[in-house]
Amino acid sequence: xxxxxxxxxxxxxxxxxxxxxxxxxxxxxxxxxxxxxxxxxxxxxxxxxxxxxxxxxxxxxxxxxxxxxxxxxxxxxxxxxxxxxxxxxxxxxxxxxxxxxxxxxxxxxxxxxxxxxxxxxxxxxxxxxxxxxxxxxxxxxxxxxxxxxxxxxxxxxxxxxxxxxxxxxxxxxxxxxxxxxxxxxxxxxxxxxxxxxxxxxxxxxxxxxxxxxxxxxxxxxxxxxxxxxxxxxxxxxxxxxxxxxxxxxxxxxxxxxxxxxxxxxxxxxxxxxxxxxxxxxxxxxxxxxxxxxxxxxxxxxxxxxxxxxxxxxxxxxxxxxxxxxxxxxx
Amino acid sequence: xxxxxxxxxxxxxxxxxxxxxxxxxxxxxxxxxxxxxxxxxxxxxxxxxxxxxxxxxxxxxxxxxxxxxxxxxxxxxxxxxxxxxxxxxxxxxxxxxxxxxxxxxxxxxxxxxxxxxxxxxxxxxxxxxxxxxxxxxxxxxxxxxxxxxxxxxxxxxxxxxxxxxxxxxxxxxxxxxxxxxxxxxxxxxxxxxxxxxxxxxxxxxxxxxxxxxxxxxxxxxxxxxxxxxxxxxxxxxxxxxxxxxxxxxxxxxxxxxxxxxxxxxxxxxxxxxxxxxxxxxxxxxxxxxxxxxxxxxxxxxxxxxxxxxxxxxxxxxxxxxxxxxxxxxxxxxxxxxxxxxxxxxxxxxxxxxxxxxxxxxxxxxxxxxxxxxxxxxxxxxxxxxxxxxxxxxxxxxxxxxxxxxxxxxxxxxxxxxxxxxxxxxxxxxxxxxxxxxxxxxxxxxxxxxxxxxxxxxxxxxxxxxxxxxxxxxxxxxxxxxxxxxxxxxxxxxxxxxxxxxxxxxxx
Numbered sequence: 001x002x003x004x005x006x007x008x009x010x011x012x013x014x015x016x017x018x019x020x021x022x023x024x025x026x027x028x029x030x031x032x033x034x035x036x037x038x039x040x041x042x043x044x045x046x047x048x049x050x051x052x053x054x055x056x057x058x059x060x061x062x063x064x065x066x067x068x069x070x071x072x073x074x075x076x077x078x079x080x081x082x083x084x085x086x087x088x089x090x091x092x093x094x095x096x097x098x099x100x101x102x103x104x105x106x107x108x109x110x111x112x113x114x115x116x117x118x119x120x121x122x123x124x125x126x127x128x129x130x131x132x133x134x135x136x137x138x139x140x141x142x143x144x145x146x147x148x149x150x151x152x153x154x155x156x157x158x159x160x161x162x163x164x165x166x167x168x169x170x171x172x173x174x175x176x177x178x179x180x181x182x183x184x185x186x187x188x189x190x191x192x193x194x195x196x197x198x199x200x201x202x203x204x205x206x207x208x209x210x211x212x213x214x215x216x217x218x219x220x221x222x223x224x225x226x227x228x229x230x231x232x233x234x235x236x237x238x239x240x241x242x243x244x245x246x247x248x249x250x251x252x253x254x255x256x257x258x259x260x261x262x263x264x265x266x267x268x269x270x271x272x273x274x275x276x277x278x279x280x281x282x283x284x285x286x287x288x289x290x291x292x293x294x295x296x297x298x299x300x301x302x303x304x305x306x307x308x309x310x311x312x313x314x315x316x317x318x319x320x321x322x323x324x325x326x327x328x329x330x
Numbered sequence: 331x332x333x334x335x336x337x338x339x340x341x342x343x344x345x346x347x348x349x350x351x352x353x354x355x356x357x358x359x360x361x362x363x364x365x366x367x368x369x370x371x372x373x374x375x376x377x378x379x380x381x382x383x384x385x386x387x388x389x390x391x392x393x394x395x396x397x398x399x400x401x402x403x404x405x406x407x408x409x410x411x412x413x414x415x416x417x418x419x420x421x422x423x424x425x426x427x428x429x430x431x432x433x434x435x436x437x438x439x440x441x442x443x444x445x446x447x448x449x450x451x452x453x454x455x456x457x458x459x460x461x462x463x464x465x466x467x468x469x470x471x472x473x474x475x476x477x478x479x480x481x482x483x484x485x486x487x488x489x490x491x492x493x494x495x496x497x498x499x500x501x502x503x504x505x506x507x508x509x510x511x512x513x514x515x516x517x518x519x520x521x522x523x524x525x526x527x528x529x530x531x532x533x534x535x536x537x538x539x540x541x542x543x544x545x546x547x548x549x550x551x552x553x554x555x556x557x558x559x560x561x562x563x564x565x566x567x568x569x570x571x572x573x574x575x576x577x578x579x580x581x582x583x584x585x586x587x588x589x590x591x592x593x594x595x596x597x598x599x600x601x602x603x604x605x606x607x608x609x610x611x612x613x614x615x616x617x618x619x620x621x622x623x624x625x626x627x628x629x630x631x632x633x634x635x636x637x638x639x640x641x642x643x644x645x646x647x648x649x650x651x652x653x654x655x656x657x658x659x660x661x662x663x664x665x666x667x668x669x670x671x672x673x674x675x676x677x678x679x680x681x682x683x684x685x686x687x688x689x690x691x692x693x694x695x696x697x698x699x700x701x702x703x704x705x706x707x708x709x710x711x712x713x714x715x716x717x718x719x720x721x722x723x724x725x726x727x728x729x730x731x732x733x734x735x736x737x738x739x740x741x742x743x744x745x746x747x748x749x750x751x752x753x754x755x756x757x758x759x760x761x762x763x764x765x766x767x768x769x770x771x772x773x774x775x776x777x778x779x780x781x782x783x784x785x786x787x788x789x790x791x792x793x794x795x796x797x798x799x800x801x802x803x804x805x806x807x808x809x810x811x812x813x814x815x816x817x818x819x820x821x822x823x824x825x826x827x828x829x830x831x832x833x834x835x836x837x
Contacts, residue, residue, distance in 0.1 A: 040376075040663070047670055050379070070376070071744050074533035075516070078745065081530055109521075111528055157792045165521035190476075190788045191518045196659035196669075197603060206475035206792060219658050219680020295676040328521070 028271040030092035033062045035262075037096050038079030040072045045096040047296075048260050052096075052124060052280065055288050061279045076101050077110040083265050084117045091272035094121055094262040094280070099167045101263075102312055106319035107165060107329050115316050119273055120309045121262040122280040125293050126301035127213040129171040129232035129256035130244070131158075134202055135225055142230035142250050145209060146179035153186035159207040161195035161216065165328045168195075168211045170319065171232060171256040173326055178252040184326055202226060213258050214241055215297035232256035237299055259301050259315075261308060277305045333462055340692030343390055344700055349693075352387075352395040353701045357708060360402020365410050365716075367547045367731070369738050370419030370539065371403035371647075372663035379671055389675040389690050394697040396671060397651075400664050401453060401698065404607070404647045405705050408445045408640055413438060413719050416547045416731065420538060420777065421607035421643035423770055424615040426546075428628060428635025435631050438717045439575035444633055445640040446709040447582065448589050450702060452641035455593040456600070456648025457698045465684060467601050467649075468656045474602055476788035477799050481809035482602070483782035486609060489616040489816035490771055500767045508775015511536055512783070519787045531747040538776045540739055540748050544755025545762075545769050547735045552760040554728045575713045577633070585637040588618055596642030600649020606662040607646035608777050614642025620816065648698070655679050655691060 033056070035049035046068070053066030071079040076097070083095055095118075105115045133139050139148065149156050160168030169191070173184045181187070190207055192198040195216030202210040203225055210217070210226065214237065220226045221240060228244040232254050236242055247254040264276055281304045283289050293300070303311050323329045343349075356378075363374035375396050382392040407422030412429035425445060432441040459467070474482070490505055514525045515535030526532040592614035599610035618638040619628045628635045651668075653659045658679040660666035672679050677687055684691055719727070739752050759769060793799035801807050 040372075040666075047674060050670075050674055069744060072534065073743070073745065074530040077530040077533060107521075109516075109533075111530055154794050163516065163518040163521045188791055188794075190791050191784075192788070193518070193784075194660075196657065200471065200603065200653075200657055200659050201475065204472040204475050206788075219678050219682060222678075223681035225681060292676070295678075296673065 028091070028269075028275040030062060030272070030275070032067070032092045033064075034067045034069055034090075034093050035096060036079050036083070036093065037068055037070050038072065038076035038101075040070055044098060044260065045076070046070060048096040048098070048124065048262075051292055052262075052283055055283045055286060055292070056279060058288060059282060059286055061282060075104055075109065077104065077113070080110050080113050080118070083263075084113060088265050089267040090265050091268055093268075094264050094276055096260070097263050098260045099258040099315070100162070102315045103165075103167050103170065103319050106316045107323050115312060116266075118263040118266045119268055120312045121264050121273070121276050122284065122304040122308050123259050123261035123301045123311070124280065124284055124289070125298035126257040126259040127215050127297065128237060128299050129168075129258065130212060130214050130217055130228050130241075131172070131175065131230045131232070131247075132199075132202070132210045132212075132217055132221075132226045132228045133208065134205070135227050137208070137227060139209075139229060140227075141245075142175065142247050142252055143179065145229060146176060146181065146252075149176065149187060150179070150181055153188065156209060157188045157190050157207040158209045158211055159190045159192055159198040159201045160211040161192055161198045163191050164189060165323065166191070167256075167258055168198075168213075170322060171254075172211045174256060174322065175230070175232070175247060175252060175254045177322075178247075178254050199226065213297075214299070218297045230254075233299060239294060239297075241297070257299075257301060259311075260298070261303075261312075274305075280304070336688060336692045337461055337696060339688070340694075340696030341699075343689055343693035344394065344696035349391050349394050349697065350700065352391055353398045353697055354704055356395045356398025357402040357405075357701055357704045360399035360404075361406035361409075361705070361709065361712075362402075363399065364403030364406025364408075364422070365418045366734055366738060367410055367416050367418055367543050369403075369741075370407065370664075371400050372667055373742050374399045374403045375664055375667045375671075379667070379674075382671070389672070389677055389687075390693040390697075392671065392675060393668070393690065393694050394701075396668055397694060397698060398701040398704075400668070401644070401647060401701050402705060403664075404453070404644050405446065405449045405709055407643075408449070408636075409442065409716050412441045412445065412636070413716065414547075414550065414727075414731065416550055417542060420542055420773065421611045421639075421646070423542070423608065423773055424611045424639035424643075425636060427615065427639075427770065428630070428632050431629070431631035432633070432636060433720065437574075437631065438720055439713055440577050440581065440633070441636050442713040442716055443575060443710055444577040444581060444585065445636050446706060446713065447577065448585065448592075448637040448640040449644040449709075450706040451589045452593045452596055452644035452646075453648055453698075453702045453705075455590075456597045456645040457695060457702065459597050459645075460648050460651055460698070461695050464652045464656050467652050468681075470598070470601055471603060471653050471657065471659075473803075473805055475803075476785040476792065477802060478806050478809065479602075479785040480782060480789055480800060481806045481813065482609075483778050483785070485809050485813035485816065486612060486616075486774070486778060487782075488813035489613070489620070490774065497766070500765075501771050504762070504767050504769065504771035505775045508772040508777075509779040509782075510775070511541065511772070512776050512779025515780075518784055519791070529747075531745065535780065536751060536776065537743070537748065538773060539742065540752045541755050541776050542773055543735045543739055544752040545759035545772060547731055548752060548756025549759030549763055549769075551728050551732045551735075552756055553763065554724055556760075575717065576710070581633050585634050588622065588634045588637050589641040591621070592618060592638040592641035593645040596645030597649040599642070600646030600662075601652045603653045603657075603659045606650060607643045608774075610646030610649070611639035611643035612774060615639045616816075651694075655683055655694075656681065658683075 035053050037046040037049040039045045049068045056062045139145050162168040169189045176184045195212040230247040231244050363369045407418035408425045410416045410418040411422045411425040415430040417423040429441045516523045516533045595614045596610035615638045650662050650665045654665040660669045789799050
């Protein structure tokens with residue numbers, strides 16, 4: 001699915017022509033813009049690349065189209081290693097990332113790689129976590145669920161779409177810590193292949209609760225099949241989720257945002273980095289993107305450049321601490 | 331009659347020149363992609379997403395294009411299975427078992443035409459199922475918890491015996507090898523990497539596409555190299571000729587019950603997320619073998635052995651759209667891509683899709699009907715063209731197969747590591763062929779092993795380690811019963827039957 005580099009000369013020529021036409025106002029413009037989705041087509045990263053790529057194109061911020069390359073493997077680790085080792089000086093490249101990326105970086109699941117090896121560009125939104133139960137469940141609030149876990153940890157199984165130690169799992173553990181459960185390792189978390197399967201198993205009655213992202217649950221919230229007992233956002237979400245209370249309202253200081261954003265190669269030039277920060281920022285503030293966010297249950301998270309870099313660093317540090325506390329890493 | 335009225339609206343939406351043209355393009359490209367080893371339906375669909383985007387297609391035409399590719403690829407996968415003994419994609423694996431022997435007997439044309447008809451029947455029935463039963467069928471998917479899935483996979487392995495090999499021990503060995511290969515990668519239930527040797531490329535496990543292309547396509551190339559173009563398998567076929575290119579009426583008639591049964595089974599397998607088309611074609615084949623293989627002709631070029639998996643896997647493709655549309659849960663790699671496409675088009679699949687976006691759903695279903703007829707009309711006349719592949723001398727054909735294998739795998743993953751893994755599988759496949767170990771059970775192990783293990787462990791987590799959960803529901807008990815019967819009966823009854831049959835034939 002890679003673009004043949006035989007055509008790059010032609011593209012370079014046309015890009016040069018574009019730059020000359022556009023005048024000297026643009027310091028940098030990618031010749032051959034590319035977005036790596038570190039997973040197979042169909043997942044969240046693929047979606048981020050394709051949607052942002054399409055919006056970049058619609059807004060005329062890039063010449064031509066943004067080539068999306070899928071480099072699957074190692075939960076994003078293969079793409080991360082590829083960028084660090086082989087494409088470190090590539091100015092035309094951005095890579096889709098999310099909380100899953102920072103979680104794996106924090107837990108050392110990308111062997112030999114750290115977050116400092118790349119430049120963090122910008123976020124394009126966040127998918128806040130939710131905890132839900134089946135519509136006919138007796139549990140109505142998050143403290144109720146936590147009390148039941150406290151009383152009998154074996155009686156509650158929680159399904160989620162990420163592996164053990166992944167973001168969906170960590171969200172429950174953070175909530176449990178906030179609720180004063182001492183040994184969070186007693187919580188039964190059942191990992192499924194993606195949020196859709198995990199919700200389905202909640203409906204099937206195999207598990208008692210579901211942890212995931214707001215966007216994953218949207219279809220089932222609309223149909224009334226599941227009951228959201230807590231949204232892990234600082235404030236109530238807009239739209240369909242406005243009627244659901246946050247965990248903070250219920251007295252549990254838990255905020256879990258699955259952010260989506262991009263990183264770029266560590267050796268990218270400053271002009272190119274600034275260009276991408278600016279371009280992704282423009283996508284974020286566009287009307288088109290607001291619509292996409294609304295339709296996909298994405299909440300605002302507006303961080304660019306240094307701010308985003310600091311945000312990712314903080315999130316990596318926090319997850320590292322938490323993972324160490326619960327014994328996921330030594 | 332709501333359904334028929336909605337379907338009428340769907341045809342109204344689908345029957346525009348633009349949509350028909352898109353369906354035609356999709357069907358054609360899909361057939362080609364399906365036939366090429368390595369490029370399966372999921373890559374085919376993924377490759378065309380940017381095209382749909384850059385054409386600026388609205389939701390319904392975009393979905394029509396992509397599902398045409400999907401169904402086309404399900405049709406196309408069989409072509410290389412039958413002609414070259416190399417499955418074009420994983421669900422077409424079972425078609426090798428009888429399709430290739432038929433080709434070797436000079437009946438390649440018949441096999442291709444018959445499998446085209448079987449594909450049509452499977453897909454056609456599945457689309458009716460999708461149109462009428464989708465909302466109800468969702469409830470079937472909800473009956474399956476982790477324990478039931480485990481029983482389902484166990485059933486698949488229990489009925490494995492005798493597939494592709496007269497030697498049960500070798501089939502069992504191959505299945506175990508496949509299960510072992512499936513264990514490579516990060517364990518989802520604990521997050522611990524297993525058998526990865528610190529190699530990040532192995533964290534996601536071994537892609538079964540890489541395994542299939544290596545085991546089937548590359549090993550074929552190696553065997554050709556070994557014989558240096560002497561009388562190898564493909565060569566034989568070309569000497570025999572291509573035979574007639576339409577199936578006889580009597581053959582179609584004898585295969586009709588097979589196609590109907592296989593379609594039903596395949597459709598149900600497709601509806602279950604996590605089972606999918608490969609399981610559909612596998613169960614269709616192995617149960618059909620159990621039911622009608624009185625003379626032991628399955629695996630030696632029995633037309634019913636071609637009809638069953640093809641009807642099964644195409645029905646499963648239709649079935650897989652049920653959980654994708656009605657639950658938003660992809661049942662296979664391809665439906666995962668389609669799901670992402672729907673999301674990108676701002677349509678949220680889920681319980682309310684049928685109410686909120688009836689134009690998309692019914693337009694899609696109508697397009698499937700149209701696409702299916704196009705595929706039949708396209709595939710039957712093209713049989714004559716496809717079989718000419720057999721006339722290409724192996725010394726030209728085999729390098730092409732090798733090239734397509736490498737380009738295909740690199741194109742999917744963009745990773746040279748996968749190419750190395752593929753070569754290792756090629757060598758492994760070559761060795762196993764020498765030892766007469768069947769390759770199909772290996773792929774089954776790789777395909778189903780992870781899911782089987784994950785579901786067992788999910789069930790165990792939920793039940794706190796109580797094995798009783800595996801037989802705690804009537805559905806699970808029923809699945810175990812079929813598994814036990816499928817495993818034990820052939821051993822006990824098979825011998826008796828065979829002796830009787832031999833007696834019968836002698837009379």
